[in-house]
Amino acid sequence: MIFGLSFGSPYFTLPKFKYVRPKSIEEALEYLKDNGEDARVMAGGVGLLNFMKERLVEPKLVIDLKGIPELHKIEYNGRLIIGATTTLNEILSFPKLRDEYNALYEAISVLSDHNLRNRSTLAGDLCEALPWVDSPPPLIAYDAMVNIIGSKGSRSVKVKDFIKGMAQVDLAPDEIVTSIELPEAAKKRGRFYKFAKGSEFSIASLAIVFDASINELRLVFGGVSDIPYYPEELSEMFSKAYSAGDYISNAISYIRKNFTPLDDSLASSEYRLNIMETLLVKGVREVIQGEKR
Amino acid sequence: MIVKLKVNGRIVEAEAEDNELLLDFIRDKLGVKSIKAACWRGECGACMAIVNGKAVKTCLVLAVEANEGEVITAEGLAGKDAISPLQKIFVKHGAMQCGFCTPAFVVNVHYLLSQNPEASEEEIKEKLSGMICRCGTYNQMLPAIREARSLYLKRKAQPMASSIS
Numbered sequence: 001m002i003f004g005l006s007f008g009s010p011y012f013t014l015p016k017f018k019y020v021r022p023k024s025i026e027e028a029l030e031y032l033k034d035n036g037e038d039a040r041v042m043a044g045g046v047g048l049l050n051f052m053k054e055r056l057v058e059p060k061l062v063i064d065l066k067g068i069p070e071l072h073k074i075e076y077n078g079r080l081i082i083g084a085t086t087t088l089n090e091i092l093s094f095p096k097l098r099d100e101y102n103a104l105y106e107a108i109s110v111l112s113d114h115n116l117r118n119r120s121t122l123a124g125d126l127c128e129a130l131p132w133v134d135s136p137p138p139l140i141a142y143d144a145m146v147n148i149i150g151s152k153g154s155r156s157v158k159v160k161d162f163i164k165g166m167a168q169v170d171l172a173p174d175e176i177v178t179s180i181e182l183p184e185a186a187k188k189r190g191r192f193y194k195f196a197k198g199s200e201f202s203i204a205s206l207a208i209v210f211d212a213s214i215n216e217l218r219l220v221f222g223g224v225s226d227i228p229y230y231p232e233e234l235s236e237m238f239s240k241a242y243s244a245g246d247y248i249s250n251a252i253s254y255i256r257k258n259f260t261p262l263d264d265s266l267a268s269s270e271y272r273l274n275i276m277e278t279l280l281v282k283g284v285r286e287v288i289q290g291e292k293r
Numbered sequence: 294m295i296v297k298l299k300v301n302g303r304i305v306e307a308e309a310e311d312n313e314l315l316l317d318f319i320r321d322k323l324g325v326k327s328i329k330a331a332c333w334r335g336e337c338g339a340c341m342a343i344v345n346g347k348a349v350k351t352c353l354v355l356a357v358e359a360n361e362g363e364v365i366t367a368e369g370l371a372g373k374d375a376i377s378p379l380q381k382i383f384v385k386h387g388a389m390q391c392g393f394c395t396p397a398f399v400v401n402v403h404y405l406l407s408q409n410p411e412a413s414e415e416e417i418k419e420k421l422s423g424m425i426c427r428c429g430t431y432n433q434m435l436p437a438i439r440e441a442r443s444l445y446l447k448r449k450a451q452p453m454a455s456s457i458s
Contacts, residue, residue, distance in 0.1 A: 012333050019311035019357050049314075049353050051332050062311075064358060089347075113423025115401070116335055118347040119354070 007108075011053040017060055020106040021067040025149060025178070028063055032174045033151050035061045041176050043085045046112075047128045071178060080182040084123035089114070091122060101182060103138040103207045104191025110194050111135060113149050117239070123177045129163045136163060137207035137222035138192055144182045149175065150175035166226040187212050191287060193279045203267045206279040210287055215239060217287070219251075219280070224272050231255065236293040244288045251284070252277050296360045300325060301369030309356040316340045318356035319364065327396035328368040336422030341397035342366045348404040350423070367396035370403055379403055379441050386437035390428030398424060400439055410445035414438075 022028040026093045030040055040059035043066065051057045053226040065071050066085050073083040075098045088108050091097060111134045112120065125135045126146060140158045146162045148155050151174045159180070162170050171177065190209040196202050202223035210217040211267050217238045234251050241247035261272035297306040298324055303434040307322040316333075320343065329339040340351045363404045363429050376384070380399055389395040397420070399429040405412060405420050412420070418436055426434070 012330075014312040014314065016310075016312055019355060021358075046335060046353050047353070051354070053333065062355075064355075066358070114420040115338060115341065115348050115350050116353075117424045118349050158344075204441070 013053070014037075014049065014052050015055060015058045016050075017058075017062050019062050021062065022141055023067050025068055025070065025176070028065060028176060029149065029151055029174065031061065031063050032040060035098075038088035039063055039173075041065055043124045044087060046120040047124055047130075047247065051202075057060040057182060058167050065176065073179075078184050080185075082122050082180045082182075084177050084179060087123055088122065089119050090114075092117070100185050101138075101190065103141055103192045103209055104135070104182070106190075106192035107134040107138045107194070107205070109209060110192075114201055122180055126159065126162065126180065127169055127171065127177060129165070129167050130170050131166060131199040131226060131228075132191070132203075132223045134194060134202055134205055134222060137205055137220040137228045137230075138209070139182070139192060140184055140186075140228050141190065141207040141218045141220045142182045147179045147181055148175050149178050154178070154179070160228070160230055163227045166185040189287075193283050195268075195279060196273050199266075201266060204272050204275040204279060206276070206283050207282045208287055214288065216222070217284075219281075219283075221276055223260075224276060228263070229259060231258070231263075244284060245281055245293055248281055248284055251280060252289060255280075256293065294360070295405070298359060298361075298371040298373055301365060311355070311357055313340075314352055315344070315354040315356045315359050319351065319366070320423075322356075325363075325366055325368060329393055329397065331393070333448050335437050336423075337394070338401065339394050339397050339400050341424065343400060344356055345361050346371050347399050350426040363441045365400070370399065377403075379406075381436070382441045382444070386433050386440070388430055388433040388437040389426075390430050394424065394426045398426065398434065402434075402441065406438075406441060406445040410442055412442075 019107045020031060022031060024287045033133050038059060038060040040048060040057060041063045056210055065282045071249045074086050074088055075090055076080050076095045080096060080101060082091055088111060092108055115213040122135055136159060144159045145156045146159055148171065152170055157170055164170055187207055192207050194205040204224050205222040208217065217235060219234050234254060237250055239249055255276060295306055296309040297407040304414045305323055309318050315328055316328060319328060328342050328351060331337045335350045335353045339350055342351050344354060344359055363443055369457060371380060381397060383389060400426060401421060405417060
C-alpha cells in the first residue's frame with residue numbers, strides 16, 4: 001500500500017490553500033502550468049477533500065473545474081461521452097446508460113451512497129485509482145477511453161492503460177481529464193457483481209460485458225489488486241469453451257494459476273480468490289441462463 | 294472571500310477562508326446549528342443539507358464552492374413557531390432517540406420524498422444508506438417515512454433547483 005487510510009482518525013480541518021474557479025479549460029491549464037505539482041484539480045471533491053484532511057495531499061492551489069461549462073455534460077452520438085464534472089447521479093439518470101451500458105449503470109448504482117453520488121464524478125473515480133472503487137472495471141470491460149488535455153495538446157488513452165497502479169494514473173501535472181468516452185454498446189449486455197461484506201468498500205467485484213449472442217465475453221475484476229484485473233485470455237477461452245461448466249472450471253484454474261490477489265486489512269488473498277470464484281460462477285451462469293444462446 | 298448564501302430563505306453573507314468547510318461555515322459563521330459535525334469524512338451524514346436542490350454532506354463541500362447558492366436545513370422545513378408535518382410524523386413514530394442525527398435524516402427524507410414520493414421502500418432504504426443513526430432507530434423511521442409518503446404524494450413535489458454549483 002502506498003498509504004494506509006486511517007479510518008476513525010480525527011482530522012477536522014483542511015490545510016491552507018488558495019481556491020480558484022476558472023471559467024474555461026485554457027484558464028485551468030494556465031493555473032496548472034504556473035503551479036505544477038503544487039496545484040490539484042477538483043471535480044466533486046469527495047476524494048480530494050478527504051485526502052487533504054488526512055494530509056495525504058497538501059496542494060497550495062485547488063482548481064475547481066465545476067465552473068467550466070464544457071466539462072459538465074453527458075451525451076450520446078453513437079458513443080457515450082461523460083464530462084469530467086458530471087456527477088454520478090446525473091450519469092445514472094441518463095436513460096442511455098441504463099438501457100445500453102448495464103454493467104456501468106449497476107456499478108455506479110452501488111458505488112458509495114446517494115448523497116455522495118450527488119457530488120462525486122466518474123473522472124474523479126478514475127483519477128483516484130483506488131482498488132475498491134467500482135467504476136473502473138466496467139469502463140475497462142466496455143473498452144472506454146479517457147480524453148485528456150494539457151498544455152501540449154489533447155490525447156486519449158484507454159482506461160486499462162490509464163490506471164497504472166494504486167493511486168497512480170497516466171496523467172502529467174499539467175494535464176486534466178476532460179471526459180470519458182465509451183464506444184457504442186447497443187448490441188452488448190453487461191452485469192456487475194459486488195461483494196463488500198457490509199461495508200461500502202469492494203473486497204471483490206466483477207464486471208461482465210458480452211454480446212447478445214454470447215459468443216464474446218469480457219471479465220474484469222475490481223478490488224482484488226492494485227489495478228483492475230482484466231485477464232484477456234479468459235475471453236479467448238470463452239469462445240472456445242464447450243459448455244458453461246467447462247468454461248467456469250477452466251477459468252477458475254487459470255486465475256488460480258496466474259493471479260495472486262491483494263492481501264490487506266479488508267481480506268486475505270485466499271479469501272479474495274474464493275470470492276472471485278463465487279462471483280465468476282454466479283456471473284457466468286446468470287449470463288448464460290439469462291440470455292438464450 | 295465573502296460568501297453569500299440563501300439559507301432557509303434568508304440571504305446572508307460572511308467572510309470565509311478558502312479552506313473552510315461549508316459545514317463549519319453554516320454552523321459557526323451563520324449560527325445554523327441543526328446540521329451536525331460528527332465523522333468529518335462523508336460517512337455518517339449528520340451534516341446533511343440541501344445545497345442547490347441536492348442533498349449533500351456539507352463536510353465535503355467548501356464554503357467558497359457554495360457561494361451564490363441556496364442551502365436548506367431542518368430549520369428551513371419548519372415554520373417560525375411550528376415544526377413541519379414531516380417532523381411531526383417523526384415525533385409521532387418516535388423515530389429518534391438522542392436526536393443528534395434527526396435534523397439530517399429529516400432533511401434527507403424531505404429531499405427524497407420531494408424528488409419521488411412514489412419511491413419504493415427498498416429505494417428509500419438504499420438512498421438513506423449513507424447516513425448513520427447511532428441509536429439505531431431505523432425501525433421507527435421506516436413507518437414514519439411510509440406515513441410521510443402519502444403526505445408528499447398529496448402535495449405536489451416542491452420544485453427544486455436542478456444544478457449544483
